[in-house]
Amino acid sequence: MPTLPFTKATACGNDFLIVERDAAPRNADLRQLTIEMCERHNGIGADGVEWVSRPNASGAHIVASLINSDGSAAEISGNGTRCVAAWYLSFPSTGHEPVLVETGAGVKECCIIARAGPRYEFEMAMGHAQEIEDMTVHGQSGVYVDLGNPHFVLFVGSYQFDWQEQAARIQADTGSFSRGTNVEFVHVIDRHTLEARFYERGAGETRSSGTGSIASALAAIYSRMCDSPVTVVAPGGPQIVRSEDQIYLRGDARIICTGEFSISP
Numbered sequence: 001m002p003t004l005p006f007t008k009a010t011a012c013g014n015d016f017l018i019v020e021r022d023a024a025p026r027n028a029d030l031r032q033l034t035i036e037m038c039e040r041h042n043g044i045g046a047d048g049v050e051w052v053s054r055p056n057a058s059g060a061h062i063v064a065s066l067i068n069s070d071g072s073a074a075e076i077s078g079n080g081t082r083c084v085a086a087w088y089l090s091f092p093s094t095g096h097e098p099v100l101v102e103t104g105a106g107v108k109e110c111c112i113i114a115r116a117g118p119r120y121e122f123e124m125a126m127g128h129a130q131e132i133e134d135m136t137v138h139g140q141s142g143v144y145v146d147l148g149n150p151h152f153v154l155f156v157g158s159y160q161f162d163w164q165e166q167a168a169r170i171q172a173d174t175g176s177f178s179r180g181t182n183v184e185f186v187h188v189i190d191r192h193t194l195e196a197r198f199y200e201r202g203a204g205e206t207r208s209s210g211t212g213s214i215a216s217a218l219a220a221i222y223s224r225m226c227d228s229p230v231t232v233v234a235p236g237g238p239q240i241v242r243s244e245d246q247i248y249l250r251g252d253a254r255i256i257c258t259g260e261f262s263i264s265p
Contacts, residue, residue: 078210
């Protein structure tokens with residue numbers, strides 16, 4: 001039975017499998033393979049697979065193509081990109097710092113801040129938001145933030161309601177979001193701190209989100225509720241967003257394990 005080598009990594013509880021694209025069988029359906037690998041009972045379990053390959057002419061060190069656990073493609077995951085950078089630096093022969101990762105939303109620079117064994121901390125240069133504007137969906141007022149992937153941010157006083165169901169309804173509104181959307185519910189604590197909950201396109205509820213943290217912070221700054229830098233606290237851990245000459249995201253990434261996945265005939 002053919003097998004596929006993988007590395008599993010996590011960033012603030014957002015977990016990913018990192019797989020070299022060339023290691024997959026030539027005729028493999030990568031979307032179906034992603035679904036099987038990400039299934040948490042009969043597979044390995046993850047929020048998505050970062051399929052990595054060598055770049056052509058972008059100047060990046062590695063190309064990362066993200067497929068969510070449901071088989072849908074995504075432009076980028078901030079947390080997933082940090083996991084790819086950690087994987088890249090985990091090889092003894094790798095000496096490139098910062099790590100330049102080519103994503104569907106452009107090349108992102110991952111500067112290593114600290115390392116302790118399999119745990120890394122990075123600050124990523126994420127460029128600029130393409131769009132930030134007020135928006136109303138299903139009678140709910142929020143802020144739409146386009147970071148190369150779409151986000152809809154709503155401000156709440158608490159999480160004592162079925163926010164997952166509400167997020168799913170918003171995601172299903174293809175009239176408002178032709179590409180779908182990630183949904184964030186945000187509770188502002190003070191001028192530099194907020195809490196966030198994430199319902200991601202293609203994965204559902206997740207313990208963290210890198211671009212979701214950025215969107216939450218930018219929406220709070222845009223709405224004059226917060227000032228940069230903003231610490232975004234999530235169930236998986238905190239991340240720090242700075243909005244200066246461009247957007248910067250700081251957070252951890254940790255290599256969990258390596259292994260081989262048996263490919264069904």
